[in-house]
Amino acid sequence: MNKLIKYLKPFQLPIYLGLGLVLLQSLAELYLPTLMSDIVDKGVVTGDTQYIWKIGGLMLIVAAGGMICSVMASFFSAKAASGFGKSLRSKLFSHVGDFSLQEFDQFGTASLITRTTNDITQIQQVLIMMLRMMAMAPMMCIGGIIMALSKDTKLTLVLAVAIPILLLIILIVQKKAIPLFKAMQVKLDKLNRVLRENLTGIRVIRSFNRIDHEKKRFDQANWDLTATAIKVNKIMAAMMPTMMIILNLTTVAIIWFGGIRIDHGHMEVGDMMAFIQYAMQIMFSFLMLAMMFVMIPRASVSAGRIVEVLDTAADIKDPVNPIAPKQERGVVEFQNVSFSYPGAEMPAISNISFKMNPGEVTAIIGGTGSGKSTLINLIPRFYDVDSGKVLIDGTDVREMTQESLRQKIGFVPQQAVLFSGTIAENIRYGKEEATDEEIRHAAEIAQAADFIAKMPEGYSTMIAQGGTNVSGGQKQRLAIARALVRKPEIYVFDDSFSALDFKTDAKLRAALKEETGNAAVLIVAQRVSTIMDANQIIVLDNGQIAGIGTHKQLMETSEVYREIVMSQLSEEEIA
The missing domain is CATH 3.40.50.300 (P-loop containing nucleotide triphosphate hydrolases)
Structure with missing residues (x-):
């Protein structure tokens, strides 16, 4: 994960703005319970209506400010994370483009697609959460503890019991979740591979009546991924109610012991109400951390897979001092x-x-x-x-x-490959600046002009993905035309x-x-x-x-x- 941080440098301004706004939002939320305490102790208890209106209005202003900061922080966080994802995808795509066929064989096409799409999306989503929750949770936790101590020092002993239990639960969840997240990404690769083979080889599958066999293969890979995802979700499902039970028991304990302290005159009702809210803020900050500790392992797995590709140097490189x-x-x-x-x-x-x-x-x-x-x-x-x-x-x-x-070199591979686009665009792939006349001439030499002329839109006819709307012979002739329009010094025709x-x-x-x-x-x-x-x-x-x-x-x-x-x-x- 640390190796990918350098790709965040161009987005420092929105990150800092987002973090600054998160700080202001946290301060607003920490200030609200104190204002509420003042309303109860100085307004409600004494019956001072004017004071209630005054502090109530201030609370509305603080709440509105916190809301605006929250919206703006979300905007800047999303902007930074989306830009980071775009930058990383571009880097990964260009890096893979330099690979020799040997590196492609090493990783596999399905895995490289998963790493470029799903893995980067996982990191992008976690980055948004980190910029919001990871920054907010410590502020809310530390600020909440300070404010709780200012209300009643002895009552914070309840938190001293609850917080270690929460931390223990988080550590247990993290230990069980990380291996499962690693397994999920590998199984997602397998599912993509089976799906890709199924789609690209559909003619062979149908011709040999192997549709049921392929369904079983897909179902097996799909169920394998599903079973692992269910295990992870069971851990998540068990974690949240457990933490909520601790949260509610902590609230009960605060009310119990707070009531005793109020009865003895050591605490006021408003302070206890504020203390409960600060306790909730502290506990919810740990809930946010728990969510992060669950998401970060999955993102770290994805980051490791991306770094693995970026750290793989292409075997075939240009020389330092090329010879003309x-x-x-x-x-x-x-x-x-x-x-x-x-x-x-x-x-x-x-x-x-x-x-x-x-x-x-x-x-x-x-x-x-x-x-x-x-x-x-x-x-x-x-x-x-x-x-x-x-x-x-x-x-x-x-x-x-x-x-x-x-x-x-004008290279025509054994398996003719066409790209989605028009016939003219496919031929022009060999020479970007080729004129319409050059394209027509190349098609005539490749014996493709006749069948192109019979198509409804001629050279503007769209070729489907993979060239599925033309025959094998037509594919080969278009691939030959693509090489001919280049007018190279060397022609290579592989069968x-x-x-x-x-x-x-x-x-x-x-x-x-x-x-x-x-x-x-x-x-x-x-x-x-x-x-x-x-x-x-x-x-x-x-x-x-x-x-x-x-x-x-x-x-x-x-x-x-x-x-x-x-x-x-x-x-x-x-x-």
């Missing part, structure tokens, strides 16, 4: 590159060496799990190599800034033609050849027909290169490649 790329443009070279995923027993790829030149098409083919996607993820530096080098234009990618590196029919595939490759003539093109493909015309084909097998060459050369030299070709093409097509 050389004059070569679009040259990609792998030099003895090896890479292993964290915790993996075997490297995903090992000893990979090849070179891509501008104006040439390099294709990668291999069986499932051969390391194709891993290899291309090293080019835009989504991961860093374990050994060897990946060079872009003669410069190691680790010696370039990530921005300058990725400006050179980006898999959802296209053979006719569209052939037309797209022909259009691409003309459009990307001066760029280096890397294509990962499953279909041999997609890559037969490539300048060089790299065959991967178990993370290693099993052959490099043209289609004709590999048919003569690579057994692995021949097996792939034989499995896909007929003898006539091979010939």
Whole structure:
């Protein structure tokens, strides 16, 4: 929690104003019982009506002032807490944006969403309470004790018995609540994960008739969270009546012993009435502290989870003194590159060496799990190599800034991702300042212009979240258009033609050849027909290169490649 205090610095003025107003509110509330005591002892007992009206009017003014201070204090507290939440969310979002894929895998998407939303909201709510209750409770407690002592010293012995009992209850509640709050946040992560998987995988779930299974999974995660929440609420439910019993017994004790002291002439009725109110204020200040002690542990758990993310440094960082790329443009070279995923027993790829030149098409083919996607993820530096080098234009990618590196690359991922917005906005995502003409041209090359023209609003047609209102092939073509509008030096297509029919595939490759003539093109493909015309084909097998060459050369030299070709093409097509 302490590590997050620095994010409160921009909001010091509303915090100080809020605390100042809370102080004035507390003073007003502490002054009211004394005025009431004076009305009883000097006005009611003596029958002085004018004095009652005078002090009564003063009480109304003090009460109104206290109310105004309370409203203003709430305003400034909410302003500071909301600003703090906004600042922390922005910091967390930008920090997570710098993570490599490795850190995303470490935390999990569901957990990062929970930490950015629910956890920060928990801290924000507690901060409002702290600025109001945490500041007010000590003032009311200390002020109440001082005022109670001024009314009757001996009667405060009743409070000396009640207050330690209240503190003991608070400590017991805190000890039992903290572990449960920690468990709740973890179980909330699990619930979010199950829900997210259910929503994103709804087609698979329905196609395999696993709806009942997923309902059971969700119900189990939901009930697990509910059971923990019920335990916490039981503690809360037991705490409040217990504290109210102590509060009421304390009031009874004050009236009992106060009545004896009045009978002996050591105290007046007004003083006892004021003493009861001060006792209530003291006890309610402990109730406020109890509420804080219940809320703070939950906020501290949330704060710990947020700090955990903020303290996690991204593995992939820009160099202190980045090197500008050389004059070569679009040259990609792998030099003895090896890479292993964290915790993996075997490297995903090992000893990979090849070179891509501008104006040439390099294709990668291999069986499932051969390391194709891993290899291309090293080019835009989504991961860093374990050994060897990946060079872009003669410069190691680790010696370039990530921005300058990725400006050179037009990347089309295996799973085409579209964002909510118009078709034009999705294509323009590749180049923010792209003109309408550039967008249309990119769509034509990607063979997307025809289906866009058939849509009711053309390029202004809205794409639903996740691109659910377009087909898989349409998604891929829009993703390709997004890369084309960028006009990069290097194109990377990660199995980006898999959802296209053979006719569209052939037309797209022909259009691409003309459009990307001066760029280096890397294509990962499953279909041999997609890559037969490539300048060089790299065959991967178990993370290693099993052959490099043209289609004709590999048919003569690579057994692995021949097996792939034989499995896909007929003898006539091979010939």
